[in-house]
Amino acid sequence: MPQKHEEMMELAKRRGFIWPSFEIYGGVAGFYDFGPLGALLKNKIIQKWREYYVIKEGFFEIDSPNVMPEEVLKASGHVNHFVDAMVECQKCGAAFRVVDLSREQTGKDIEGMPKEEMNQFVKKHRVRCPNCSGELGKIFDFNAMFRTAIGPGSQRVGYLRPETAQGIFIDFKRLQRHARGKLPFGVVQIGKGYRNEISPRQGIIRLREFTMAEAEVFFDPDDSHHPKFSELAGEQLRLWLAGDQQHGKEKLTEVMAGEAVKQKLVCNELMAYYLALTKRFLLDLGIPGEAIRFREQTPGQRAHYSSETWDAEVSTERFGWVEVAGLAYRTDYDLSRHAQFSKEDLTIFSAGKNKKVICHVVEPSYGIDRPLYCMLEHSYVSEKKRKYLRLKKEFAPIEVGVFPLLNRDRMPEKAREVHEALRAGGLMAEYDDSGSIGRRYARADEIGTPYCVTIDHQTLEDDTVTIRNRDDTSQVRVGISGLANTIIDLIRGCS
RNA sequence: GCGGCAGUAGUCUAGCUUGGUUAGGACACGAGCUUGCCAAGCUCGCGGCGCGGGUUCGAAUCCCGCCUGCCGCACCA
Numbered sequence: 001m002p003q004k005h006e007e008m009m010e011l012a013k014r015r016g017f018i019w020p021s022f023e024i025y026g027g028v029a030g031f032y033d034f035g036p037l038g039a040l041l042k043n044k045i046i047q048k049w050r051e052y053y054v055i056k057e058g059f060f061e062i063d064s065p066n067v068m069p070e071e072v073l074k075a076s077g078h079v080n081h082f083v084d085a086m087v088e089c090q091k092c093g094a095a096f097r098v099v100d101l102s103r104e105q106t107g108k109d110i111e112g113m114p115k116e117e118m119n120q121f122v123k124k125h126r127v128r129c130p131n132c133s134g135e136l137g138k139i140f141d142f143n144a145m146f147r148t149a150i151g152p153g154s155q156r157v158g159y160l161r162p163e164t165a166q167g168i169f170i171d172f173k174r175l176q177r178h179a180r181g182k183l184p185f186g187v188v189q190i191g192k193g194y195r196n197e198i199s200p201r202q203g204i205i206r207l208r209e210f211t212m213a214e215a216e217v218f219f220d221p222d223d224s225h226h227p228k229f230s231e232l233a234g235e236q237l238r239l240w241l242a243g244d245q246q247h248g249k250e251k252l253t254e255v256m257a258g259e260a261v262k263q264k265l266v267c268n269e270l271m272a273y274y275l276a277l278t279k280r281f282l283l284d285l286g287i288p289g290e291a292i293r294f295r296e297q298t299p300g301q302r303a304h305y306s307s308e309t310w311d312a313e314v315s316t317e318r319f320g321w322v323e324v325a326g327l328a329y330r331t332d333y334d335l336s337r338h339a340q341f342s343k344e345d346l347t348i349f350s351a352g353k354n355k356k357v358i359c360h361v362v363e364p365s366y367g368i369d370r371p372l373y374c375m376l377e378h379s380y381v382s383e384k385k386r387k388y389l390r391l392k393k394e395f396a397p398i399e400v401g402v403f404p405l406l407n408r409d410r411m412p413e414k415a416r417e418v419h420e421a422l423r424a425g426g427l428m429a430e431y432d433d434s435g436s437i438g439r440r441y442a443r444a445d446e447i448g449t450p451y452c453v454t455i456d457h458q459t460l461e462d463d464t465v466t467i468r469n470r471d472d473t474s475q476v477r478v479g480i481s482g483l484a485n486t487i488i489d490l491i492r493g494c495s
Numbered sequence: 496g497c498g499g500c501a502g503u504a505g506u507c508u509a510g511c512u513u514g515g516u517u518a519g520g521a522c523a524c525g526a527g528c529u530u531g532c533c534a535a536g537c538u539c540g541c542g543g544c545g546c547g548g549g550u551u552c553g554a555a556u557c558c559c560g561c562c563u564g565c566c567g568c569a570c571c572a
Contacts, residue, residue: 025562028563301572405531
């Protein structure tokens with residue numbers, strides 16, 4: 001029932017999680033704003049990711065520009081692979097890369113040829129639609145990167161970055177010095193990425209500007225061990241192997257991370273480790289285990305820089321299996337290319353081998369917006385009278401609501417004091433005295449607020465309040481002193 | 496991007512076929528009253544025809560363009 005998606009999105013829009021950008025000007029497809037609650041939720045996801053990669057893995061976090069000069073993306077291969085001359089069949093409407101079609105049908109490589117010559121080439125060699133043999137139309141540029149000009153006079157071409165990773169590779173020399181030359185080491189970046197999608201639909205799942213969190217793990221190609229692999233080697237992984245996909249089989253292979261390496265289902269220990277870590281992360285967000293799988297990209301699906309890629313996918317009602325993270329073995333592709341194009345030495349000295357090597361890279365790359373959608377969809381509960389977000393408590397944007405039972409007898413004043421105390425205690429607390437108490441509980445439930453504190457007559461007598469639980473509406477009475485810590489413990493303790 | 500359908504307050508919706516007073520309702524929201532714990536009630540209030548152009552004495556209604564959304568195709572390195 002896709003109705004759930006509609007209801008949940010209506011709620012998300014109405015209550016301030018996400019809404020289409022630029023609405024008063026009619027909107028622009030592929031862009032969404034995060035409202036007050038959405039921004040809180042998104043920041044909590046990012047903070048959780050930092051906990052995993054920066055704190056626990058000990059990776060360095062950097063923050064580099066969104067605008068990149070053309071040279072960088074030429075070296076990375078994105079200029080060639082992202083900006084294509086396309087042609088559309090006039091009969092069936094299918095679109096193709098001109099260069100690919102020409103190579104297939106004439107054996108000639110016309111990469112880099114000016115557009116006018118390409119048009120003539122296609123005409124002269126009678127390149128046709130491979131599907132229906134229809135006649136092809138005019139060649140047009142398909143530019144998946146947003147292009148801009150750096151500085152006045154449009155002298156220097158720049159692009160909005162299609163991934164944050166390149167900012168890391170470029171800084172390799174300084175970063176390896178920061179790591180004092182020890183391998184493996186990891187560097188992360190959290191920020192915006194941009195892709196000028198042809199027709200973005202699927203709401204927040206396919207955005208033209210999106211937030212990503214990427215980690216680049218640099219290692220000696222002869223030593224792909226992870227120092228903490230034993231901690232995750234027993235983690236069960238559900239793999240959809242490329243071979244099975246190519247044979248049209250839906251079969252999932254259930255295997256422990258350690259076994260996956262031994263059986264060579266996964267290329268190396270680092271990759272297996274981050275697959276397992278990704279699973280842990282998604283579970284931590286509140287995504288159920290049965291809604292998580294790892295799909296191995298088939299050779300044709302892989303990006304130009306990758307020799308093995310796994311997509312972490314989450315099952316959704318509305319969009320089916322959605323890729324929320326991609327784990328790519330980028331080999332030495334990026335560092336080699338940047339070394340070649342920049343003429344800089346991007347090798348590192350390997351003490352073990354007593355010589356210089358070019359690092360290989362395993363890259364866990366996460367979208368932030370997509371898991372956020374998955375969390376909303378998976379947490380949306382619609383019961384007879386009650387509709388609410390059963391978000392994991394630590395991710396709820398508003399952590400506690402504070403209500404006076406009645407708007408008299410000094411209850412509002414007392415409630416405001418409690419509200420202030422909770423805020424002072426570090427909690428995202430919201431005060432509400434409008435409407436009946438039941439209505440206020442419902443309002444709080446709707447946005448996933450896990451606890452509500454109610455000030456009643458008894459509070460005025462003995463300084464106790466009730467704490468009401470979102471999930472089962474049960475209430476307990478506790479003392480006001482130390483209330484903030486009581487609630488923090490509740491949020492941490494339960495899920 | 497191509498084809499089909501659609502767009503009315505924050506949300507849902509009546510009106511559109513056959514152009515004609517101040518575009519009606521519900522929920523939500525705000526103020527007040529009320530209210531001893533799960534969307535109760537009463538009074539008052541806020542708020543709308545996606546944007547632009549055309550036809551007409553007169554357009555939410557008819558026509559055109561754009562934007563956005565949904566469905567199908569293509570695309571998603």
